[in-house]
Amino acid sequence: xxxxxxxxxxxxxxxxxxxxxxxxxxxxxxxxLLALQFIWPALTFGIPYTTFGRIxxxxxxxxxxxxxxxGMFTGIYYSLQRLxxxxxxNDLLSxxxxxxxxxxxxxxxxxxxxxxxxxxxxxxxxxxxxxxxxVIWIVFGWNMIGTIIKRRTQHIYVxxxxxxxxxxxxxxxxVTNSLAIPVSLFKSYPxxxxxxDALVQWWYGHNAVAFFLTTPFLGLMYYFLPKAANRPIFSYxxxxxxxxxxxxxxxxxxxxxxxxxxxxxxxQSLGVVFSVMLIAPSWGGMVNGLLTLRGAWDRVxxxxxLKFMVVAVTAYGMSTFEGPMMSTKTVNAISHFTxxxxxxxxxxxxxxxxxxxxxxxxxxxxxxFQTKLFSVKIANLHFxxxxxxxIFYAVPLYWGAITQASMWKEFTADGFLKYPNFxxxxxxxxxxxxxxxxxxxxxxxxxxxxxxxxxLTIKAGKFLPDExxxxxxxxxxxxxxxxxxxxxxxxxxxxxxxxxxxxxxxLIGGIIEIVPLYLIKTNIPTIASVKPYTPLELQGRDIYVxxxxxxxxxQQVRPFRSETERYGEYAKAGEYVYDHPxxxxxxxxxxxxxxxxxxxxxxxxxxxxHYNHMENPQRLNEQSIMPVYKWLITDDxxxxxxxxxxxxxxxxxxxxxxxxxxIANDDLMAxxxxxxxxxxxxxxxxxxxxxxxxxxxxxxRLGKDVHAAGMPTAAVTAK
Amino acid sequence: xxxxxxxxxxxxxxxxxxxxxxxxxxxxxxxxxxxxxxKKDVETFGRMPLDDSSKESDKNQDS
Numbered sequence: 001x002x003x004x005x006x007x008x009x010x011x012x013x014x015x016x017x018x019x020x021x022x023x024x025x026x027x028x029x030x031x032x033l034l035a036l037q038f039i040w041p042a043l044t045f046g047i048p049y050t051t052f053g054r055i056x057x058x059x060x061x062x063x064x065x066x067x068x069x070x071g072m073f074t075g076i077y078y079s080l081q082r083l084x085x086x087x088x089x090n091d092l093l094s095x096x097x098x099x100x101x102x103x104x105x106x107x108x109x110x111x112x113x114x115x116x117x118x119x120x121x122x123x124x125x126x127x128x129x130x131x132x133x134x135v136i137w138i139v140f141g142w143n144m145i146g147t148i149i150k151r152r153t154q155h156i157y158v159x160x161x162x163x164x165x166x167x168x169x170x171x172x173x174x175v176t177n178s179l180a181i182p183v184s185l186f187k188s189y190p191x192x193x194x195x196x197d198a199l200v201q202w203w204y205g206h207n208a209v210a211f212f213l214t215t216p217f218l219g220l221m222y223y224f225l226p227k228a229a230n231r232p233i234f235s236y237x238x239x240x241x242x243x244x245x246x247x248x249x250x251x252x253x254x255x256x257x258x259x260x261x262x263x264x265x266x267x268q269s270l271g272v273v274f275s276v277m278l279i280a281p282s283w284g285g286m287v288n289g290l291l292t293l294r295g296a297w298d299r300v301x302x303x304x305x306l307k308f309m310v311v312a313v314t315a316y317g318m319s320t321f322e323g324p325m326m327s328t329k330t331v332n333a334i335s336h337f338t339x340x341x342x343x344x345x346x347x348x349x350x351x352x353x354x355x356x357x358x359x360x361x362x363x364x365x366x367x368x369f370q371t372k373l374f375s376v377k378i379a380n381l382h383f384x385x386x387x388x389x390x391i392f393y394a395v396p397l398y399w400g401a402i403t404q405a406s407m408w409k410e411f412t413a414d415g416f417l418k419y420p421n422f423x424x425x426x427x428x429x430x431x432x433x434x435x436x437x438x439x440x441x442x443x444x445x446x447x448x449x450x451x452x453x454x455x456l457t458i459k460a461g462k463f464l465p466d467e468x469x470x471x472x473x474x475x476x477x478x479x480x481x482x483x484x485x486x487x488x489x490x491x492x493x494x495x496x497x498x499x500x501x502x503x504x505x506x507l508i509g510g511i512i513e514i515v516p517l518y519l520i521k522t523n524i525p526t527i528a529s530v531k532p533y534t535p536l537e538l539q540g541r542d543i544y545v546x547x548x549x550x551x552x553x554x555q556q557v558r559p560f561r562s563e564t565e566r567y568g569e570y571a572k573a574g575e576y577v578y579d580h581p582x583x584x585x586x587x588x589x590x591x592x593x594x595x596x597x598x599x600x601x602x603x604x605x606x607x608x609x610h611y612n613h614m615e616n617p618q619r620l621n622e623q624s625i626m627p628v629y630k631w632l633i634t635d636d637x638x639x640x641x642x643x644x645x646x647x648x649x650x651x652x653x654x655x656x657x658x659x660x661x662x663i664a665n666d667d668l669m670a671x672x673x674x675x676x677x678x679x680x681x682x683x684x685x686x687x688x689x690x691x692x693x694x695x696x697x698x699x700x701r702l703g704k705d706v707h708a709a710g711m712p713t714a715a716v717t718a719k
Numbered sequence: 720x721x722x723x724x725x726x727x728x729x730x731x732x733x734x735x736x737x738x739x740x741x742x743x744x745x746x747x748x749x750x751x752x753x754x755x756x757x758k759k760d761v762e763t764f765g766r767m768p769l770d771d772s773s774k775e776s777d778k779n780q781d782s
Contacts, residue, residue, distance in 0.1 A: 232766045
């Protein structure tokens with residue numbers, strides 16, 4: 001076969017690399033600001049756009065989708081072309097992928113700052129942006145599969161399998177979890193409610209970790225690690241097992257985010273079992289990576305690329321051991337809702353994703369600029385500062401998590417909670433939060449050094465936009481299955497069929513887990529006293545979602561005595577049936593709020609208390625880290641949306657009476673006046689039309705219905 | 720015996736059993752497949768990243 005000459009597109013790689021660096025710095029600086037707000041809550045500056053609840057999604061989305069996302073595209077666009085011995089399928093598609101993705105990021109940051117959010121973690125984007133994400137994602141997949149089809153190699157290398165699995169699974173997850181009915185251009189209600197919403201969301205959330213933060217990076221590991229070490233992967237056979245076992249198992253593990261919740265037990269147990277089994281393929285992959293370096297350890301000492309890779313793969317091993325441990329009910333009872341989760345997430349994000357991204361950048365930027373890395377010394381400095389940064393970040397959080405969990409669970413000899421005031425358990429952690437902020441700052445210093453080093457490398461080099469290569473064309477007839485060729489061997493050469501098979505492998509778990517929760521009524525026993533929210537409460541709830549209160553407050557009391565003592569009744573599946581979206585939260589920086597409105601309950605507060613608290617939490621509790629929400633007092637509630645909201649809820653099956661949308665605002669105003677009058681009797685003058693009134697109405701509703709049912713607490717045994 | 724193990728996990732019921740069977744079957748097939756691969760092929764596949772048909776960008780590097 002005659003040799004063909006073609007050119008690798010390095011320009012698209014360069015663009016994604018620049019975007020990675022840019023968003024990496026921004027995303028992490030926002031993270032640092034969040035960390036500092038735990039020490040100085042005044043750093044929210046008293047304005048809506050910079051409060052914790054709004055910028056926390058900016059941080060998580062920027063790091064996951066902007067930094068890691070662009071890093072992933074950088075590595076995929078570089079390695080895919082070389083592994084296929086072909087230029088990208090279509091330059092225009094590459095450009096649309098790049099600019100579309102950056103546009104999404106900008107839209108995301110702005111919309112979160114303005115409080116446009118679905119209130120579902122890592123899926124906060126509102127529906128118009130969600131559609132844009134889907135379109136750009138398909139452009140990426142089309143370009144990728146097109147490239148694979150026109151490749152000049154027979155076999156499709158295992159790294160590409162990981163890329164394919166990333167593409168199909170993220171597409172399915174994103175679409176399934178984002179299904180919603182719009183109320184307006186920037187507001188929608190998810191089609192799922194309560195427990196079902198929670199299951200779909202965490203099936204998505206967990207698999208975003210699996211298929212956005214893990215599989216593409218494993219693909220990058222399988223390409224760049226052998227490249228940098230200049231030796232083939234330790235065991236190609238192991239990589240095949242790694243791939244299939246990983247994608248098959250991962251998809252089941254989502255419910256481990258919902259242990260001890262109102263999710264039916266069988267689903268929780270499935271999540272636990274599959275999470276624990278995940279250790280096997282994950283560690284198989286880690287061992288495969290590390291053993292590739294056997295006999296090359298002397299080079300690890302000198303080559304910053306390899307150094308970053310070793311820590312990345314080790315961090316992968318650490319977090320994939322820790323994750324399954326946290327999925328067991330014993331550990332989860334302690335770790336859940338604490339900073340343990342945050343520590344775990346950052347070992348993964350900073351160690352695995354961050355370090356591998358920088359390894360890839362240090363590898364490919366000098367190459368596409370035809371020069372050497374400007375300074376190995378600075379790269380080493382980056383390496384050490386960032387490694388220490390991760391340790392400084394994670395260790396205090398683990399310490400804090402155990403401290404806080406113990407304080408939550410501790411009883412006095414007389415059987416009372418030892419620390420009944422939740423805030424005490426937060427104040428105790430402030431030194432740990434300070435240490436964490438220092439660790440994060442060190443990591444950022446490392447990144448800034450990295451950016452500086454790479455800029456000087458770029459300045460010293462000469463960019464090679466189109467890199468010439470040559471290889472023989474792939475003969476057409478070879479698409480057919482040859483005699484004596486196994487099905488999988490054949491499949492490994494057929495990208496479309498392969499994609500479908502990977503899709504089936506991931507769908508099995510999703511379907512078995514999610515479908516029964518819809519079809520089998522007994523999974524969510526109804527509670528007769530649970531009624532839909534009044535229009536005012538619904539509006540208040542939407543403000544709760546807008547402000548991201550769920551980033552600090554859970555609405556999910558676990559069946560432990562320590563929690564029912566502190567908050568009240570433990571959570572029942574039937575109480576959330578009208579919650580579009582669910583707001584269970586995943587981290588308690590403040591107390592659980594799901595029993596806040598129970599009159600005579602452990603957490604009950606009068607309207608005036610809520611008013612004063614929202615206006616300035618530090619005035620009531622000097623040590624509080626809750627942000628001020630004083631604009632709720634001055635801003636008017638937008639009641640033009642009430643009727644539409646009621647209609648959308650009716651479409652979703654919420655049983656408001658026929659024609660209720662027309663009188664909803666009358667109902668709303670009547671309830672609002674009641675609250676305003678009550679506040680007035682306490683000496684607080686505020687118009688019934690203000691947002692704060694709706695917020696108070698919502699907070700006072702929380703938990704009422706369940707308590708009206710007079711549920712017994714007898715089932716509570718565990719501490 | 721297996722059923723006892725699952726029951727003791729609590730609420731696991733048949734879903735758990737079905738999913739485990741699916742996984743074990745899948746895994747067994749996978750292992751058989753990887754064992755049956757020819758050694759020569761596996762080596763060629765493993766070397767794929769090292770041969771990208773262009774040395775242009777590598778020429779300034781030490782390794």
